[in-house]
Amino acid sequence: MSVPTTAEDRLVREMRRMKESAGLSYEKLAALTHYSRSSWERFLNGKKPVTRQVVEQLVTALGDEPNQLLDLWARARLEAGAPAHPAPAQPATDRSLPRPGRPPVRELAAATAFLAGLALGALLARAGRRIPAASHIALIPPHPSGGTP
Structure with a gap:
């Protein structure tokens, strides 16, 4: 049987x-x-x-x-008594999508870094300091002897 x-x-x-x-x-x-x-x-x-x-x-x-x-x-x-036609799935070939059940780590890290930058800028602005532009930062070439000048 x-x-x-x-x-x-x-x-x-x-x-x-x-x-x-x-x-x-x-x-x-x-x-x-x-x-x-x-x-x-x-x-x-x-x-x-x-x-x-x-x-x-x-x-x-x-x-x-x-x-x-x-x-x-x-x-x-x-x-099983469930509908046989749920919403269509995301394309299976798109490897940029996070795996189900896992957080999108890259996106979370980028958003966190962006928000941290905004918070730092707000704090510095509130303290009355300006953030120097990259064009105002002096780049000092290394000393020819290999040490510090």
């Missing part, structure tokens, strides 16, 4: 088969997508729900057509 499988089980099994037939490790798959190695391991072992974005990124990483896998995903969603 066989155990009945759900559409989610079939989806995960097919995704795992596709990964294995492409000869990809979890690390290589993570390098090709916006998801980490551990996330892929959880998706493909059925420990974490598979989203449309996960399906699209796997298909894009493998260079396959998404139709069959997206049909399986839609059946799994319907079987």
Whole structure:
């Protein structure tokens, strides 16, 4: 007697088969997508729900057509009582997007540096000091003897 499988089980099994037939490790798959190695391991072992974005990124990483896998995903969603048509995903090939669940570190660092500069400028202006322009800073060449003058 066989155990009945759900559409989610079939989806995960097919995704795992596709990964294995492409000869990809979890690390290589993570390098090709916006998801980490551990996330892929959880998706493909059925420990974490598979989203449309996960399906699209796997298909894009493998260079396959998404139709069959997206049909399986839609059946799994319907079987679970969820709508099968959420908002379209961001393009899977755009590596400039942060990985889900991770803060956009570069953007946060740039914003923090900008705000710190504004705060410093405001403090100096309040203290009555002017920030010298770069053209007014004297550049002193090194002494020919290698030491200080």
